[in-house]
Amino acid sequence: MGKRLLAALLLTSASLAASAGWADAKTIIHMMHQGDPGWVKAYADVARRFEEANPDVHIEFIYAPHDAYNEKFSAAVMSKQLPDIMELDAPFLANYVWSGYLQPVKPLIDKDIIADMTASNVSQGTYPIDKELYAVGLTDSSVVLYGNKKYLEAIGARIPKSVDDAWTKEEFEGYLEKLSKLDGVKWPIDTFRGYGIKTEWITYAYGPLLESAGCDLIDRKTWKATGTIDSDACVDALTTVQTWVKNGWVVPGSSGTNQFYAEGHPAALALGGHWFYAEAAAAMKDDVVVMPLPKLGDKGVSPNGTWIWGITKASEHPDVAGKFLSFFLKDKDYREYAKHESAFPGLKSFAADSPLYAEGGPMAVAFEQAQKTAVARPPHPAYPAITSAFMQAADKAFNGGNVKEALSEAAQKIDEDIEDNDGYAPFDAQQ
Amino acid sequence: MTLQQSAAVRARAGRRRDPGRLMQETLMIAPAVLLLLCFLLAPFLLSFWTSMSNQPLVPRPTPVRFIGLQNFVRIFNDPAFWTSLWNVTRFTIWVLPVQCGMAFATALLLHQKIPCRNLLRGMFFLPAITSMVVVCVIWGTLFQYPSGPLNQIVGFLSAGHIQPIDWLGDPNWAMFSIVLLSAWQAYGFQMIVYLAGLQGIPDELYDAARIDGANVLQRFWHVTMPGLRPTHVFVLVITTIQAFKLYTQVAILTQGGPSGSTETVVHYMVRTGFEQQKLGYASAVSVILFVIVLVIALLQRQLLRRFDV
Numbered sequence: 001m002g003k004r005l006l007a008a009l010l011l012t013s014a015s016l017a018a019s020a021g022w023a024d025a026k027t028i029i030h031m032m033h034q035g036d037p038g039w040v041k042a043y044a045d046v047a048r049r050f051e052e053a054n055p056d057v058h059i060e061f062i063y064a065p066h067d068a069y070n071e072k073f074s075a076a077v078m079s080k081q082l083p084d085i086m087e088l089d090a091p092f093l094a095n096y097v098w099s100g101y102l103q104p105v106k107p108l109i110d111k112d113i114i115a116d117m118t119a120s121n122v123s124q125g126t127y128p129i130d131k132e133l134y135a136v137g138l139t140d141s142s143v144v145l146y147g148n149k150k151y152l153e154a155i156g157a158r159i160p161k162s163v164d165d166a167w168t169k170e171e172f173e174g175y176l177e178k179l180s181k182l183d184g185v186k187w188p189i190d191t192f193r194g195y196g197i198k199t200e201w202i203t204y205a206y207g208p209l210l211e212s213a214g215c216d217l218i219d220r221k222t223w224k225a226t227g228t229i230d231s232d233a234c235v236d237a238l239t240t241v242q243t244w245v246k247n248g249w250v251v252p253g254s255s256g257t258n259q260f261y262a263e264g265h266p267a268a269l270a271l272g273g274h275w276f277y278a279e280a281a282a283a284m285k286d287d288v289v290v291m292p293l294p295k296l297g298d299k300g301v302s303p304n305g306t307w308i309w310g311i312t313k314a315s316e317h318p319d320v321a322g323k324f325l326s327f328f329l330k331d332k333d334y335r336e337y338a339k340h341e342s343a344f345p346g347l348k349s350f351a352a353d354s355p356l357y358a359e360g361g362p363m364a365v366a367f368e369q370a371q372k373t374a375v376a377r378p379p380h381p382a383y384p385a386i387t388s389a390f391m392q393a394a395d396k397a398f399n400g401g402n403v404k405e406a407l408s409e410a411a412q413k414i415d416e417d418i419e420d421n422d423g424y425a426p427f428d429a430q431q
Numbered sequence: 432m433t434l435q436q437s438a439a440v441r442a443r444a445g446r447r448r449d450p451g452r453l454m455q456e457t458l459m460i461a462p463a464v465l466l467l468l469c470f471l472l473a474p475f476l477l478s479f480w481t482s483m484s485n486q487p488l489v490p491r492p493t494p495v496r497f498i499g500l501q502n503f504v505r506i507f508n509d510p511a512f513w514t515s516l517w518n519v520t521r522f523t524i525w526v527l528p529v530q531c532g533m534a535f536a537t538a539l540l541l542h543q544k545i546p547c548r549n550l551l552r553g554m555f556f557l558p559a560i561t562s563m564v565v566v567c568v569i570w571g572t573l574f575q576y577p578s579g580p581l582n583q584i585v586g587f588l589s590a591g592h593i594q595p596i597d598w599l600g601d602p603n604w605a606m607f608s609i610v611l612l613s614a615w616q617a618y619g620f621q622m623i624v625y626l627a628g629l630q631g632i633p634d635e636l637y638d639a640a641r642i643d644g645a646n647v648l649q650r651f652w653h654v655t656m657p658g659l660r661p662t663h664v665f666v667l668v669i670t671t672i673q674a675f676k677l678y679t680q681v682a683i684l685t686q687g688g689p690s691g692s693t694e695t696v697v698h699y700m701v702r703t704g705f706e707q708q709k710l711g712y713a714s715a716v717s718v719i720l721f722v723i724v725l726v727i728a729l730l731q732r733q734l735l736r737r738f739d740v
Binding site for chain 1: 510691
């Protein structure tokens with residue numbers, strides 16, 4: 001009797017589930033993302049418009065905070081709850097593709113969008129082994145040197161107009177020294193240590209400074225860190241940055257991230273992302289000067305790559321996901337919001353529509369950097385280990401630790417990780 | 432044999448003979464045992480196995496294999512691990528007197544017959560029932576450098592002689608700041624335990640002491656303190672074990688920095704397991720932490736036994 005009851009129960013619940021399935025036959029697309037509240041709202045608005053045009057599709061967002069995104073994503077993988085569409089930080093792409101999470105997006109995305117991508121946008125979404133495109137985005141990124149016009153005029157600093165005449169190390173340090181003695185300046189420069197010590201910002205923003213002095217995080221041919229990240233060039237460059245901190249020239253991490261435009265303008269310069277322009281210009285108007293990153297060595301180097309969108313292999317409806325992504329990247333209001341946030345264009349049509357980055361625009365230098373000096377972070381599946389190790393080394397250095405020791409430890413950790421993964425085949429064969 | 436004892440023996444013997452009762456008892460204990468097996472013993476045994484493999488957090492193309500003690504060798508060779516172990520030891524040594532002292536002092540105060548005693552007890556207990564995350568966010572603001580509230584107070588009290596302190600950003604201060612906020616957040620629990628201990632001391636003892644002519648200090652030293660001995664031991668041991676598992680405050684406020692000065696064993700474990708995705712390695716750390724906590728727990732048993740609790 002008990003058995004019959006159980007069977008009856010099972011039958012009813014099964015039929016209930018089936019009927020529920022009939023009533024709600026919408027295709028559900030899960031989209032995992034990060035971002036500030038403004039962006040999150042912009043995404044939701046696009047989804048609403050898409051659902052109005054496609055009543056049979058429902059877009060469901062999964063939010064994960066920016067600084068724990070990779071951890072949250074791992075949790076999704078472990079619980080076999082991969083979203084259909086996922087936002088990912090460009091340097092992690094190689095790791096995700098190598099691990100088998102993503103599928104090529106070229107066949108799924110509108111052709112005019114693919115044709116519209118800037119070279120840098122294509123390269124941030126491309127997996128170096130099969131040269132396939134795995135992710136697309138509306139935007140790209142860069143870091144520039146913001147200056148407070150009044151302070152710079154007060155010390156008579158030369159203001160570089162283009163990437164080619166960026167400040168040299170001697171000039172830059174001379175100005176920092178002068179600024180440190182200027183009335184009203186509490187700190188000569190804000191490098192946004194306030195973002196924390198466990199943030200991609202460290203590798204993203206400080207990496208290029210070191211690279212301009214001839215350093216790199218890893219040898220990009222042999223994929224060995226020892227001998228590269230702990231080379232003399234790297235030790236010297238990181239020691240230089242350490243000296244700035246020691247001299248009290250850099251805003252400490254516990255002072256927040258707005259000392260450049262906070263009341264009284266306590267920081268004279270800011271080594272900040274392109275997104276910082278919107279905030280700074282809103283607070284300081286014409287007092288903001290945008291300059292290329294200084295050169296610590298003979299060449300200028302700037303970062304690129306940003307959060308872009310990929311479609312996972314787990315998706316049951318990759319075509320619908322692709323359709324939504326295409327709709328999303330073309331959405332006018334979304335682009336309008338991105339422009340308002342001083343977003344760095346990654347699509348040519350968006351660039352043409354962004355006077356901020358056009359020739360003569362206030363952020364033109366950033367766009368010029370992208371073409372002339374941008375170096376991507378190492379496109380290798382060991383990147384999570386590389387960036388984690390570098391963050392720790394940078395934190396040690398900034399707090400007065402032994403630079404050589406810190407970088408050697410980082411080198412060892414990276415090489416260990418690569419060794420543990422048997423060289424991340426087929427990357428070990430790549431030359 | 433007393434009457435009670437013989438009754439107990441008979442009851443036990445009766446139970447053994449009655450299979451229906453045994454069945455009933457097994458059924459009643461089964462849910463608890465099952466839960467313990469599933470969520471404590473099984474993961475624990477699994478972590479032993481995982482600690483000797485190169486198991487990644489998420490599936491990877493690299494094959495998972497047995498690597499013996501390699502993880503342990505690496506952990507013991509990693510200066511960051513020793514730093515984290517030293518840091519929790521340091522944290523424990525600092526937080527113990529501060530937290531237990533505060534708890535003891537407030538418990539003594541709130542044990543007196545003062546007005547609004549129950550209201551005050553509730554107020555002093557408030558931080559302990561506030562989420563640690565909330566406490567951290569609030570203290571993060573208090574700690575701000577150079578012009579956060581705490582620095583303004585220090586500046587005011589010292590008439591500007593003490594320069595602002597970078598509470599969380601200076602490697603020399605960061606752990607101290609964590610100690611301060613941890614003690615403040617958690618002392619309410621120890622306070623309640625002390626209050627219970629104080630209430631357990633019979634009033635007759637105090638009365639007798641008074642008749643013998645003992646003054647306040649003598650009564651405290653010869654009646655209160657001996658009466659609280661088991662409470663002291665319990666509080667110390669519980670606080671030590673909690674201190675060794677320090678994680679939340681560090682994860683929110685300093686992420687183990689600056690320069691590793693607040694890295695703790697649990698934070699190190701999460702960092703290697705989730706950030707670097709080396710589950711095998713992190714499991715090895717957890718096994719080591721288990722051994723450490725086990726040793727402390729065994730010491731606790733010894734101490735408690737000695738004090739006849």
